[in-house]
Amino acid sequence: MEAGNGVLRLERLAKRYPTGDLALDGVDLDIPAGQVLALIGPSGAGKSTLIRCVNRLVEPTAGRVFLGEAEVTALGKRELRRARRRMGMIFQEYALVERLTVMENVLSGRLGYVGFWRSWLRRFPQADVEHALALLGRVGLEAMVDKRADALSGGQRQRVGIARALAQNPDILLVDEPTASLDPKTSRQIMRLLVELCVERRLAAVINIHDVQLAQMFAGRVVGLRAGRVVYDGPPEGLTARTLTDIYGEEDWSKTIRPDEGETLGEAAAAAHAAALRPVRLDRDRVEGQV
């Protein structure tokens, strides 16, 4: 896919908070359909601000955001709501409506398509209900449909969050630290599920993540953000001690990038990358065995 034809395009995107902090400082990005992009960077680098500026949960101060042909940053309230339907968002703390059931949470992904009274009376169209059930089956929660969200474990909640985002039938997923509240094993399962679903549906995704190894394992492209600027943009194999120093600052990175196992790491990243471009399921055991 050529530059300029992406699902999502950011032009000189900038955000300065009222406190004076410059969270984003002229970010350009072009994300083609089906690409899984990991956004890495230290805390406060602007990762969360970036994805919140895309759907304007945070209003950018300058620059433009294009979703396909639509210029998101130029839309009025009503059109913005329409644009938001095409962007599924997944959160670090899951952000499920805790006192509603799993099914209600997944169906809330359809709110942009359904009128107020239908949603208030929970009379969603049959097609939406079937889609929601299929999604819950896909993420492995078919037995939890009527459970309340606050009765689930962290990994299960994040699966509901994923199903909710997919219920929107989005073109792109905006994912904010999906694994930061999860244990290492669940983190991998969630990342694997996300990447698989993106491949199945040819969905693009921007995934904020502070675990460099997870980013390398699962993303097809890595963008490093530091103080609101892009300081790295390339394949996961391109992350070296030098580039990580550019992103995070001086530190002993030899353990993170594992130079002695460089071969195997490259292989895992390449596998993840290839999987992100080819519609095949990741081989769970092989990837898990690598790490």
Place this chain on the structure above:
Amino acid sequence: MPLALEYDRHVWRKRAPRARLALWFGWLALAALTAWSWQVMTQDTIWSFVADAPRQARDIGARMVPPRWEYAARLWHPLWDTINIATLGTLLAIVFAVPVAFLAARNTTPSLALARPVALFVIVASRSINSLIWALLLVSILGPGLLAGIIAIALRSIGFIAKLLYEAMEEIDEHQVEAVAATGAGGAQVLAYGIVPQVMPAFAGISIFRWDINIRESTILGLVGAGGIGLQLEASLNVLAWNQVSLILLLIFGTVVASEWVSARVRRAIT
């Protein structure tokens, strides 16, 4: 500066010496104020009356027992009125308090500059006047009876319910609201899915708590002619029928215990 160097040792105290001294004088001033206030408070007291108090209490107490049980037949209807005043008054208050709370909460108000101050004024106005005083006003406007009592209870409860509800609304988890907004939901849907489920337990708890308080308050509204069991209480007090007064007090006590039990059950069910 709680950490100080004394004789080459680090000594740690909760407060610096100056703060300790200030605190000591603060307590001293409080003690002095209490002693002086006692003087002012008791200068009109006739001590022979106070000395007589135990005997008077024993006398009235003796006239109260046994309660005049057969009088109960004439109390069931006023008691039923009292419960209705409390219940209908609370329902009426809820109808008005919910919109006021939405206007008053920082995160849901349509306008911080206009709607919020108006809503806060409504809340303060309602809360600052006791329901007994509302009832006094309403009895002279509407005439005596149940309606005055219901409206008096409602007027007092609007502020109470709206205040607690809007505070609960301001304390919700904004991430859930953000997530619903991110799906492309409209304003009313964000309210219905992001905010309403989060404040439902608080709303139910507040309403049932106010109903519980209103049961108590409505028992005295009859004193000013606003209907209910208070009317019988006043009549019995006027004729010094202490054995009837004790029966009424017992009945009120029983009703309040029952309402406590109901509200405890409801609150346990909704969390």
